[in-house]
Structures are given as structure tokens and as C-alpha cells.
Amino acid sequence: MTEKKVKKGKAARLAMPEQAPEIRKRNFKEVPTGYTVAMAQEEAARCLQCKKPGCMEGCPVSVDIPGFIGLIAEGDFTGAIRHIWTKNALPAVCGRVCPQESQCEGRCIVGKKGEPVAIGNLERFVADWEREKGTGELPPKAPVTGKKVAVVGSGPSGLTVAGDLIQKGHSVTVLEAFHKPGGVLVYGIPEFRLPKAIVAQEVNFLERLGVNVEVNAVIGRTVSLDELFEQGYEAIYLGVGAGLPRFMNLPGENLIGILSANEYLTRANLMKAYRFPDVDTPIPKGKNVVVLGAGNVAMDSARTAMRLGAENVKIVYRRSREEMPARAAEIHHAEEEGIEFFLLTNPTRFIGNEKGRLTGMECLRMELGEPDDSGRRRPIAIEGSEFHMDTDLVIVAVGSGANPLLTQSTPDMELNKWGYIEADPETGKTTKKGVWAGGDIVTGAATVILAMGAGRKAADSIHQYLTWGW
């Protein structure tokens, strides 16, 4: 890469233009509208091109951040995207959904005294530029090795493995249980945060590289892992996600109007139920909506409910604002759109009418005690603080557990006590020969970029195995 001196501007970080909150809260179009070419170059010029870049250390897939930002500053957008592709096959996704503030941008030197360089916005810009105006030229590929790899699950982790191994010359088939590839990127993350056309484009990029994608393939049911080996696959990567919704086990939880966030978001995103009756899948449209939980999934659910026409949407969370696990930007966006936060509040039971439909919820106020096992202060119920909340739609977004469908049908693979797959953290190797695993089915629910990081390590290990036999 040519090292070119760029202007080390002390200018303020360029904010991404966004749809105004009062408008966007009722539509499904993407919230931030993206940098223009001039904005991208101006923001890129703020990068100090550090010799020892902290941002790269903060990136789970080690993208050469100063490298690609330098090329943007020079106006070489094709060069910039090719630079990213060597480490990250999903830049349009990562630029939108990575928790940059705690990763790359959190380690940016510019951020020590002012605001960090908008690395995520720049990654998104260059990926969008390539999609809309680029040449479509593909990155180089290693000679064909003739080795076959099956990737189970087409979420961020599986797609990363597929992208890495196809570029190393292996033959790759991605197997997806749903009817559309993308995993959590298509069923979980809403259109207004990650347009599905962009996910489709990223998958198409892999297909153009030669990856074979098969949908409607429920591995463990349609085909077992051993049958995949019999079909000639020499290595299998499992990136099947967590995908078992957790409920609160409270009285009345099966009333009509109480849904897991998985169900609610799958209806809205994958099945496009926000367009019902133009599409055939319905979705409950609550008037007084309550979302239980305070992670990114909870924010996505709350903002979706608002867009579906709710009169009010509340986030109910048993701890305080400080412990909310969602990205700061998501909490901020939700607040701007009028989502109310009921913190230090815990539901105790659900109340329904004679037709079994939810009408309300009983809650208790909480206070924080000493730190618990998770290091966070334990919420304690305040006695006698019961109060009633009217609601006709509750979305439960309190996390997920390990889906047993695949693991039950693979008895010769070790699981931990929570049902997640035991895999070497450095290589992703499981206890079953020829099988690797990564992402949420190993770690429990985490982020898109961590799943991609796990995919990267596993892909390296699979490549060694296919090349050297270890």
C-alpha cells in the first residue's frame, strides 16, 4: 500500500445524515442515509494513519482500517473496498451493525482528545459505493483445491467462513434452514437498520465468488452431519446461531399477544409482515406495546412496534440505564423515536380477558443491590411496589438459549452444560472430527462481528486441515 500523507484534521467528526425521528418512526426505510463522496473524503482525512493502529486491534476480524481509510481519502474507493474484502466479506453489514464504539472506534487515537474517526460510517460508505457504482470486479481467488466444505447456517459467522474458504480455492456449500439466506441478518435485524437488499447483495457477492447456497436445508433433520461427510464434504462448519427463545416463565405467558422477539422480528423482517395484507403473514399491531429486555434485540422490537403504528411503546427492564446491554446509538435512536423506558421494573404476571387476549401486566419496582455473578448490581424487588400496566402486546426480548435441533441429532459431539457446542476458542474445532463451530451456538448470544471473528479463526483452521491434514 502506498503511504500518502493525509490532512490530519482536527475537525469535528462528520455526523451521518439521518431521517428525522418524527418521520422515520412510521416508516421502514433505513434511518441513516449515508455519507456523500465529499463527506466520506472529509471524514477519512481525520484519520492520523497511526503506525500502531489501535483500531485494528479492536476489530475482531483485523480489517486494515488505516489502509482502507487512506484510500478513501485519496478517492480510490475501488482500492478501499478490495482492501476490506481481504479481511471482511460483509462490509455493508458491519458498517451498519457492528458496535464500533466499543471496538475499532473505541480504540481510535483521535478519540482520546476529541471524537473518534467514524470508521463504521466509512466502511459502510465504501461498501455502498461499490454496490451502486463499482465495477463489480471480484477479488482474486486461489487455484481450485478440489476440497469440499459444508457451512451450516448462513448468518454472519457462516458467510465469513464461506467467503474465506472460497477465496482459498475450496469448494463451499452453505446450507440454510430458512427459505432465505442471511440468518439473523434477515430474520432478526430490521429493514430500517439493515436493508434486506444489502444482505442479499452480500450473499450474491459470495455466490459470484463461487459459493453454492442451498436454502430449506434443516441439517439434523433433512440431512445429518454424517450424511454430509458421506456426500464427500471433508470439513463442516456449524454456525447455526443460538435460536431458542427464552421466556420469563410467568403466569399468563401463553396469552395471545405475548410473543418472543424471535417470532415478532421474524414475522416483521423475514416474512415482511409489516406489509400485511399485501403479503400473507400477519403480525399483531399493539396499541400499548411493552418490550421486556434492554439489548439490541429489544430496541429493534420496540422500534418495529412503533413503525407498525403503536400508540406508545415501553421498554421494561429490571436494572438501571447503566446496565442496559444495547448499543448507545440504538438506545439513542429509540429515545428519539419516542420509546419510553421503564427501568428498575420487573413484570410478575400477565393478565388477559375472557378470549385469552392480553390486557395488562403486573409489575414490581426494583432497586439495585450488591453485584452478582455477572458483575452487575443485582436487582431486588421493592416490597409492596406492585403496579399495573395496560398492554395488548408484549415482546419478550430477554435473550436466547441453545437450539437443540442439530446437536440432538449429533450425539458424538460434546456440548457444555447449557447445551452450547464445545469448541476450541482459538480454532473452532469441536470434539467431532472434521467439524468446526462458532458464533452464538458456541458462545451464546453475542454480536454479528464476534460471530464473524469466530468464523475467521475457524476458516484458517479448516484451511490448514484441508491442506495439511491437521
Next chain:
Amino acid sequence: MFKIVKREEMAEGTVILNEIEAPLIANKAKPGQFVILKANEDGERIPLTMADTDAEKGTITIIYMVVGKSTALFKTLQVGDGFQDVIGPLGKPTHLEKLGKVVCVGGGTGVAVLHPITRALKEIGNDVTCIIGARTKDLLILESQMKAASNELKVCTDDGSYGHHGFVTDVLKEALEGGDVKLVVAIGPVPMMKAVANLTRSYDVKTLVSLNPIMIDGTGMCGGCRVTVGGKTKFACVDGPEFDGHQVNFDELMMRLQAYCEEEKHCYEDFCTLQDAT
């Protein structure tokens, strides 16, 4: 695309049979398992338990009643057309065991689901009595197939137009009086399964039912298909679809099946109006 190779209209056109090319599923499917079908890009994912499979031909058979927009849309598909997506086999297969005297009870399109289970129970050496019922003679399906799949077939109609005049539970009661029934398998409308389970409980005869709650993914991910069994929440897609009928909370299931009745009614009416206009 999953091509339809055979199509039949039954029960005065309210019930449709489709034989569909799906070799991977046909090769794997066992009695009691289901598939999820989606007609086209904007279609709904609809779970249906398979009525038959043919591993050699690579086909599966589904039989469904036209009740809403999605099934009305399915009905428009002819031989040579196909479903955009067919996913499966899903759910746990029926636990098959040689027990002696077994009674299989089917109502409406539940008879279709009961068919492969009945045949398999007979094949492993059980003495299978089959009781099937419908509102009226013209709505009865698979009579000859059920006769072939069991040792003895009894038919009931609510209006007395054919066979025994009355409910399947009347005939089942007679069979239970014999005292040697080891297992009852009941598949049909929820009120029928509830009535059967209440009856067999008093005779203390184990009873299997197959549940068909609202479902999206069918792989345990969405939790929409939750049912209460023995006081605990179960997911019909991965824990079922078959459960101990004496443990199932049928009232809750009936209630949950009504979740989208308003939306579905409007959607269906609009679709029918559109169909009539073209």
C-alpha cells in the same frame, strides 16, 4: 421449486391432496413428521403433517383443508405448478411400538395425518381398529386407504348419512369397554382430540394426539407454537407435534389458534373477492 405431480380434490373440493416432488424429504420422513410449505415469495409458512411419502419416487403427499387465504392460494396450484419452498421433515416421528390392541381415531383432515401412523402401527404387528368421522358422508376422506391400513375400520357421520350416526367418541367408548385397548391415537380438530382424551382418561388408556398450532420456522426458534403439556410450556415443532393427550391443555391451544382470526378473515375475503373477479 417443488413441483406438484398429482392433485386431487376431496370432500366436495374443500380438501385438497397434493403429491409433491421433494426427494430429500421423502427419503428421510417418518410417520408423524411434518413439513412447512410456502407457495410463493410473499406467501406464509404453513406447517402440514405428511399424509404419505414415497422414497422411491421422491415424493411426499399433503392433504389440507381450505380454511384461509394461504390454503386457498395452495388450492389454485395445479399439476406442474409448485411450491416455492418445502422444508422438512420436521418434528419428532411417532414412537412406534408393538402393544397389541390399538385404536386410531381420525376426524376431518386429521385422517390424512393418521394414515401413515395407522399403517406403521399395523405393520409392526398391532391389532389396529380405526375410527374415522366427518360431519357428513361427502366430507369423509381416505376411507379405502384407512381400511387397507388397519385391521378393522369403523365410520361415523354426525348427520347419520353414512356409517354410525354420531361422534367418533361413541364408537371409541364401545371399543374401550372391551378393556384390552393399549393405546389410542387421536388426530383431528382440537375439540375432537379433547373429547377423545377426556374419554380415554376415564379408562386410563394412553392417548397420543398430534397438535397443529400456529408456527413460523418449525425449528424451535420462534416459540409461536408453544403449548402447555403437563403444566409445562413445550414447543410443538421440536418437542412434538405428538403429545400425551391426557396432559395437553386443549383450551389454551384452541384459544391460541384464534390469535390472528380477524386478520385472516379479512385477508381470505379479499382473496376470494379477487379470485371471483378474475
